[in-house]
Amino acid sequence: MNQSSEVVLKATRAGEAARGLATLSTQQKNTALLAMADRLVAEGASLIEANREDLERGRANGTSESLLDRLMLNEDRIGSIADALRLVAELPDPTGQVLEQIERPNGLRIEKVTVPLGVIGIIYEARPNVTVDAAALCLKTGNAVVLRGGSAALSTNKKIAEVLRSALSETDVPFEALQVIEDSSRSSVDEMLKLNGLLDVIIPRGGRSLIDNVVQNATVPVIETGAGVCHTYIDASADVDMATQIAINAKVQRPSVCNSMETLIIHQDFAQKHLRSLANQFLEQHVELRGDESTCYIVPEAKLATEEDYATEYNDYILNLKIVSDLDEAAAHIAKFGTKHSECIVTENDEHAVRFLNEIDAAAVYHNASTRFTDGFEFGFGAEIGISTQKLHARGPMGLPALTSSQYRIYGNGQIRN
Structure with missing residues (x-):
């Protein structure tokens, strides 16, 4: 470990700040969040100017329009990000909650209490709103945070951090609890993955390659968030208008995000x-449509899909199509190619709906609704730290409670063990 590197220095400062942060009241933390929201709006012009640098660099480097859309900030988006901060301030504080109380025969009183995780490292790609959402959720739960965004949003993230830390400096929340790594090289990520003792947990947000790298190489504990190869299955009994609206929304409303649909599976009777x-x-x-042979027969404009296509998270205006004979075949396709993120069935058959919800292994399963709702804000969490596709600790959109652990507190009056 390089004792003088940016990563180590900033993680160390975050750890020092975390100790004081954990003792603050909910009101003190909420006041800081509101100050951050106000400062973001006040500094909107400077944020947009910094963001323009990233957009221009992205265009020069041939970044796709869908990824540029994820990166772009404007006045409305900054307002929405600030509103999310204010909403997080209004949400209940999950820390300090007594989950369990035990009275032992020897007089010991034991409480199980929710506490912050400590110092959270977050590695993510080109969505600057993540910088703000992550800061809000971590600070609200008494956690310090070390953020390492992608190089595509470097100018934007640096400016956001400057604005937020400036706001925090005028509150009781220590501004050193929010750290942004400016080194955009691969080595800064590699270093974070090994910061045992300085980082308590790492959360990756981004595409499959980023997540796989973190999961496979980290020695720090990881909460795995998943790539979104999401499916919608239109059953034979589906209402045509409903199925059409859900499918179009799931793909087109914002194709660059992880809960957008990548493959539409269609029962053969509906397809015909x-x-x-x-x-x-x-x-x-x-x-752009890609599909199996049955699809290409009905829709000659579609390209013949490969196995690689069905396993790809496009985040773009590209859609796979797959025609199946029954629910079993649809479920088998999802099991093979899905990433356990979000899956939907559109059907009027209640038995099929129940089977789908029970059998499909994913963090979020839908009946007659777009997968685009897998989102912390849409679930009422205010914001999210990511969509967890694992099964331990947290699963699905991770709001405030997912950023806490528990601690046993034992109260005695001199007991010793025989």
């Missing part, structure tokens, strides 16, 4: 009657 018209609507929205 309605796939042609449904495909036309996707094509009108400039969505």
Whole structure:
């Protein structure tokens, strides 16, 4: 470990700040969040100017329009980010809650209490709103945070950190509890993954390659968030208008995010009657279609899909299509290619709906609703730290409670063990 590196120095400062942060009241933390929100809005012009540098660099480097959309800040988006901060301030504080009380025969009183995780490292890609959301959720729960964003958003993230830390400096929350790593090289990520003793947990947010790198190489404990190869299955009994609206929304409303649909699975009976018209609507929205042989027969404009296509998170205006004979075949396809993120069935058959919800292994499973709702804000969490696709500690959109652990507190009056 390089004792003088930026990563080590900032993680050390965060750890020192965490000790004081954990003792603050909910009101003190909320006041800081509101100050951060106000300062973001006040500094909107300077944030947009910094963001413009990232956008111009991205265009020069050939970054896709969908990724540029994820990166872009404007006045409305800054306002929405500030609103999310204010909403987090209004949410209940999950720390300090007594989960369990035990009275022992020897007079010991034992309480199980929610406490902060400590220092959280977050490694993410080109979405500057993550910088603010992560800071808000971590600080609200009494955690210090070390953020390492992608190089594509470096100028934006540096400016956001400057604005937020400036706001914190005028509150009771220590501004050193929020750290942003400015080294955009791969080595800074590699170093974070090994910071046992300085980081208590790492949370990756981004594409499959980033997440796989963190999960496979970290010695610090990891909460795995998942890539989003999300599916919608239109059953034979699906209402045509509902199925069409859900499928279009799941793909087109914002294709660059992890809860957008990448593969539409269609029962053969529905496909024979309605796939042609449904495909036309996707094509009108400039969505490139790829599908199996049955799909290409009905929709000649579609390219023949490969196994790699079905396993790809496009985050773009590209959609895979798969025609199946029944629910079993749909479920098998999801089991093979899904990433355990968000899966949907559109059906009027209650038995099929129940089977789908019970059998599909994913963090969020939907009946007759777009997968685009897998989101902390939409779930009422104010914001999210990520979508966990693992099963231990947290699963699904991770709001405030997911950033806490527990501690046993034992109260005695001189007891000793025989």
